[in-house]
Amino acid sequence: MRLLGYAAYYDPKGDDEYLLEKVVASRGILLTRDLHLYRRALKHGVRAFYVEGTSFYEQFWSVAREFKLRLEVDPRCSFCPKCGGKIREAKGDEVAGIIHPSTLERYGEFWVCTSCGKVYWKGAMWRSMNKVLEKIRSGVSLSR
Numbered sequence: 001m002r003l004l005g006y007a008a009y010y011d012p013k014g015d016d017e018y019l020l021e022k023v024v025a026s027r028g029i030l031l032t033r034d035l036h037l038y039r040r041a042l043k044h045g046v047r048a049f050y051v052e053g054t055s056f057y058e059q060f061w062s063v064a065r066e067f068k069l070r071l072e073v074d075p076r077c078s079f080c081p082k083c084g085g086k087i088r089e090a091k092g093d094e095v096a097g098i099i100h101p102s103t104l105e106r107y108g109e110f111w112v113c114t115s116c117g118k119v120y121w122k123g124a125m126w127r128s129m130n131k132v133l134e135k136i137r138s139g140v141s142l143s144r
């Protein structure tokens with residue numbers, strides 16, 4: 001979600017009460033696989049969406065379809081998957097010393113999180129992410 005440029009907050013350990021308060025405070029939408037929590041949210045007038053599917057792909061597809069997500073990874077409007085900070089472009093010499101020299105040599109474009117400092121490039125994760133998005137865009141069923 002963050003890679004696609006959507007501000008997201010993730011907390012697998014937060015209790016129901018806390019999560020609902022957080023959603024209201026941020027004027028966000030609760031995405032959950034917990035039917036009990038989902039019903040509770042609706043009862044309290046909190047915007048909520050029950051995520052369908054058991055695999056990551058199914059769940060992602062369920063959310064993407066519901067919210068008509070922009071299915072493109074654009075680093076200029078992405079948020080850090082790790083901390084949710086804003087990502088900006090970085091020059092090669094800026095990230096030298098942080099990342100492996102072979103990575104630096106292989107990839108010309110880098111992005112760095114302005115909040116936690118994590119460096120990103122179009123590596124394996126990026127490619128697999130785009131593959132998933134391509135499948136979703138072309139309407140291929142991901143249920144198997």
Ligand SMILES: [Zn+2]
Binds near residue numbers: 080
């Ligand atoms: Zn970060």
